[in-house]
Amino acid sequence: MTRETTLSYESLRLFVSMMFEYLVDLRGLDPEDHPMALLAVQEQRGRSVATRSLTTAISELFVMLKISKKACGEELDLLLAEAGAPSVALVGAWLSKKNRKVLKRGHIETDGEFEKISALRDDPALGEGERETLQLMLDQYEFGK
Numbered sequence: 001m002t003r004e005t006t007l008s009y010e011s012l013r014l015f016v017s018m019m020f021e022y023l024v025d026l027r028g029l030d031p032e033d034h035p036m037a038l039l040a041v042q043e044q045r046g047r048s049v050a051t052r053s054l055t056t057a058i059s060e061l062f063v064m065l066k067i068s069k070k071a072c073g074e075e076l077d078l079l080l081a082e083a084g085a086p087s088v089a090l091v092g093a094w095l096s097k098k099n100r101k102v103l104k105r106g107h108i109e110t111d112g113e114f115e116k117i118s119a120l121r122d123d124p125a126l127g128e129g130e131r132e133t134l135q136l137m138l139d140q141y142e143f144g145k
Contacts (some may be wrong), residue, residue, distance in 0.1 A: 108141035
């Protein structure tokens with residue numbers, strides 16, 4: 001069984017919900033502006049639209065997690081596990097698999113892919129050569145339209 005099939009839409013949705021609660025102070029937000037309310041609107045438009053939105057949210061959450069001062073480790077994984085959500089590592093591997101398709105192809109085809117590759121480019125673990133390759137792909141998509 002692949003990672004793609006082990007992470008259902010519902011488990012990824014739960015992950016996103018938990019991560020927003022963990023990373024973002026949502027107390028002053030109007031209920032209709034809550035990220036999960038916005039996702040619910042996308043779900044009404046259709047599963048494929050919602051899946052693209054969910055994947056984009058996951059990419060953004062990983063960027064937020066990297067720049068956040070909050071710890072990403074056992075405490076977070078325990079909170080996720082207690083809620084029945086997948087771990088950060090498992091969702092990261094799932095997201096990497098999605099990015100791999102774009103990287104193998106060598107060019108970006110959609111706005112969703114653009115967002116994912118943009119988030120990947122900002123990963124501090126990347127080497128300069130990898131970062132330049134991703135930036136070239138982003139530039140070609142953004143300015144080649």
